[in-house]
Amino acid sequence: MKDLAIIILNYNSFEDTSREVNSLLQQKCYNKSIYIVDNNSTDKGKIEQLGLEKNINFIISDKNGGYAYGNNLAIKQAIKDGKKFFLLLNPDIDIDVVTIEVLYNDLQRKTEIGIIGPRICYRNHKNLIYSDGGLLHPEEGFQGEHVHFNRNISDVKTDHYNYDIDYVDGSVFMFRKEVLDEIGLMNEKFFMYYEESEWCLRVLRKTQWKLVVNTNITAYNVYSEKGxxxxxxxxxxxxxxxxxxxxxxxxxxxxxxxxxxxxxxxxxxxxxxxxxxxxxxxxxxxx
The missing domain is CATH 1.20.50 (Pheromone ER-1)
Known part of the structure; x- marks a missing residue:
């Protein structure tokens, strides 16, 4: 998977970011596939040190431009480095390299897919589903909905590949370069939230690419309080x-x-x- 860029966006989350990087490297992930972006946080010195110690790619931004801005920085650098596939990971995500390989191989085999993600469950309740993909309801002002949200895995019957979605959750989000070639990067004006939703809507409305979640593989997140x-x-x-x-x-x-x-x-x-x-x-x- 040397043509894959694994992008982790850091903002005052060094503990999670370093845990995720170390986990990937311990599983023999190619170090030059990993890109860390620090969004001008207090962690920037630690991120630079981690990047140098682990011989991974790192970008220290001089401003906090939000989710899309930070990820776009890494995507543009990865394209210069010859990468053709991109995986966006939130720092609090737990994911095995085997799961990443399955997503990558799905994009290789299923050439109609532009964007793919795994099932997401909770790190502290691994049988409870957070998302099998997302739905958007324009008649309700684009209210978002996670498919099978807070349902137990044993209570859900679903296809191996769930195509009936409007977006893939941005915390674990893999796509191919050809999608970028057609519709461009994520909209940086959004700053936080709905960036991946807007980008996925662009894909669905302006291209022939399909979105999908592979429900046979799982990544794990942590619920955080909203304010x-x-x-x-x-x-x-x-x-x-x-x-x-x-x-x-x-x-x-x-x-x-x-x-x-x-x-x-x-x-x-x-x-x-x-x-x-x-x-x-x-x-x-x-x-």
Whole structure:
């Protein structure tokens, strides 16, 4: 898999990033397949030291431009290095090299697939599904939905390859260079959340490539609590997606306004402000 770039985006997550890198190297992953990007975090010195010690690729960004910006930096460098396949990994993901090989081989064998991911379960509850791919509902303001979310593996019957999805979760996301050649890189304006969703919608609407999740293989993530930062970008970016792809903006506005009122009544002013600012910026900012 020497033409594969494994990209890990770091932002103050050195413990997870170094754990993931060490795990890959211990499983005999080719060191020059690994690219770490530090998004101008306090970890930048540690990331540089890790890169030099492990002889892996590393990029130290001079700004925090968000998920798409950081990953795009590595993708562009990997293309210069001759890479033809790309795997985006969140630092908190646990994944075996064997699983990566299966995804890579799927792209080799199934030439109609542009983007692929594994089933994702929880690290602390390995029989509980987080995602078998994602669905988007434009009539609900592009509300997202994880297929089989929080269902036990034993209770789910699904095809080996699930094609009935609108996006592959961005925490474990493999694709081929030809997709980039047709639709370009991820939209950096989104900063956080819905970048992979927008990119997948572009693929589905503007190309013939297919998206799929291989449910016979699994990666594992960690659930994290959400706050005002998350809610602002989820609100704004859903509205942006509606503006780009004819979703129901009024649905998002109504839903988020109700949540803002509830937060205000609880005197959670930071959260209420995040909803309201997300609505305003989503509607009026330039795309």
């Amino acid at each position: 005002s930062f998350y809610e602002y970008y989820m609100t704004r970016n859903r509205i942006w997606l509606c503006r780009l792809y004819d979703g129901d903006i009024k649905y998002v506005q109504k839903e988020r306004w109700k949540l803002a009122r509830k937060a205000f009544k609880r005197r959670d002013f930071s959260l209420a402000k995040a909803y309201l600012k997300g609505i305003i910026d989503g509607v009026y900012s330039k795309l």
